[in-house]
Amino acid sequence: MQVAEDRWSDGVPEHQVSGPVDITELSRSELAGRLAELGLPAFRTGQLWHWIYHRGVTGFEPMTTLARQLRDELAGRFRIGRPVPALEQRSTDGTVKWLFRFADGSEAETVFIPETDRGTLCVSSQVGCTLTCSFCHTGTQRLVRNLTSGEIVGQVLAASDALGAWPSGRAGRPITNIVLMGMGEPLYNLDNVAAALRVISDNEGLSISKRRITLSTSGVVPEIERCGRETGVNLAVSLHAVTDEVRNVLVPINRKWPIAELMQACRDYPGLSNARRITFEYVMLDGINDTPEDARALVRLLGGIPSKINLIPFNPWPGTRYRCSPAPVIARFADIVMKAGYASPVRTPRGRDILAACGQLRSDSERQGRRREPRAGTGVGGDIGTVGI
Ligand code: SF4
Numbered sequence: 041m042q043v044a045e046d047r048w049s050d051g052v053p054e055h056q057v058s059g060p061v062d063i064t065e066l067s068r069s070e071l072a073g074r075l076a077e078l079g080l081p082a083f084r085t086g087q088l089w090h091w092i093y094h095r096g097v098t099g100f101e102p103m104t105t106l107a108r109q110l111r112d113e114l115a116g117r118f119r120i121g122r123p124v125p126a127l128e129q130r131s132t133d134g135t136v137k138w139l140f141r142f143a144d145g146s147e148a149e150t151v152f153i154p155e156t157d158r159g160t161l162c163v164s165s166q167v168g169c170t171l172t173c174s175f176c177h178t179g180t181q182r183l184v185r186n187l188t189s190g191e192i193v194g195q196v197l198a199a200s201d202a203l204g205a206w207p208s209g210r211a212g213r214p215i216t217n218i219v220l221m222g223m224g225e226p227l228y229n230l231d232n233v234a235a236a237l238r239v240i241s242d243n244e245g246l247s248i249s250k251r252r253i254t255l256s257t258s259g260v261v262p263e264i265e266r267c268g269r270e271t272g273v274n275l276a277v278s279l280h281a282v283t284d285e286v287r288n289v290l291v292p293i294n295r296k297w298p299i300a301e302l303m304q305a306c307r308d309y310p311g312l313s314n315a316r317r318i319t320f321e322y323v324m325l326d327g328i329n330d331t332p333e334d335a336r337a338l339v340r341l342l343g344g345i346p347s348k349i350n351l352i353p354f355n356p357w358p359g360t361r362y363r364c365s366p367a368p369v370i371a372r373f374a375d376i377v378m379k380a381g382y383a384s385p386v387r388t389p390r391g392r393d394i395l396a397a398c399g400q401l402r403s404d405s406e407r408q409g410r411r412r413e414p415r416a417g418t419g420v421g422g423d424i425g426t427v428g429i
Contacts, residue, residue, distance in 0.1 A: 062121035065190035093245025096206035135391030160217040166224025178223040186229040192236035227260035261297035268310035276319040282337040317346040324365035335376035
């Protein structure tokens with residue numbers, strides 16, 4: 041394991057707190073409007089967009105297709121925001137995890153998981169979480185705030201910097217997929233999430249196809265339809281139980297929107313088809329939700345919904361009351377699911393040598409006395425063993 045810590049830890053740069061407008065907070069049309077106010081022609085929007093989201097520049101100086109006078113003028117009015125990596129950990133399996141710090145000092149985790157046929161970036165949508173899923177470390181942390189659209193995009197930009205992942209760069213395209221499975225409930229911050237996804241999927245910039253973006257929800261039923269309609273991305277659901285009795289404990293939002301309502305919202309998800317399935321995440325908890333009868337009930341529950349199943353071996357965190365189901369129990373559960381037609385349901389945990397699960401990075405950081413303002417870690421949805429969907 042390599043650990044590069046606190047390379048940027050001496051406070052938040054002043055330019056991130058005040059001053060010029062952060063372009064990453066603007067949609068393409070908002071940027072066009074701002075440039076029009078300056079009397080600039082429409083093609084300048086495309087030029088800036090290309091430099092920022094295709095070439096990955098962090099300032100105006102390298103924008104050599106713009107005259108110097110214009111670069112100076114833009115630099116006086118705008119900035120190109122990035123969170124700063126307060127901590128970076130690299131796993132022996134290639135997984136990289138960052139604790140990114142935003143302008144107000146809040147911090148959140150972002151994880152990159154390379155696989156043979158793709159590279160997935162798991163991003164956060166909130167700092168902390170209002171929900172209290174009992175198996176999730178982030179659920180023990182209070183909500184600090186929603187992330188802005190620019191801060192969600194900024195995680196992709198900063199990770200691309202660290203990986204040399206710019207479309208124009210030599211490393212090719214290490215980041216091919218995005219999952220909103222980090223900390224927070226994305227559907228409680230849907231406006232900002234949707235705005236960020238429009239930037240991330242813009243085909244003249246980062247250009248990550250909506251087909252390669254997945255949003256994971258704990259089950260905020262009233263927002264599921266709007267999510268599909270406004271974002272067009274894939275949906276994942278943190279299901280984890282097949283009865284309301286068990287799910288009420290594991291995912292307490294279930295008391296508000298029980299399983300039957302959640303399943304109906306899934307059936308109604310815009311664009312759902314065999315080519316565009318919903319992923320159901322199911323954490324394997326010893327003695328809680330892992331019997332053969334649970335497996336059969338899961339298959340019955342998902343009947344008629346084009347779906348995939350991700351069985352997630354629980355990655356315990358200090359203080360949790362749960363244990364991971366034994367390997368033979370997971371294998372038996374998976375066998376029932378596979379015989380029902382769901383391929384490769386068990387996710388391989390990744391990056392366990394870098395404290396990969398459930399906000400453990402935060403806990404580790406706190407133990408070492410580097411605590412500043414509240415920060416949060418990924419929930420089980422952000423347990424990097426879950427991605428690859
Ligand atoms: S699993 Fe997700 S929604 Fe539930 S507490 Fe953790 S971060 Fe929040």
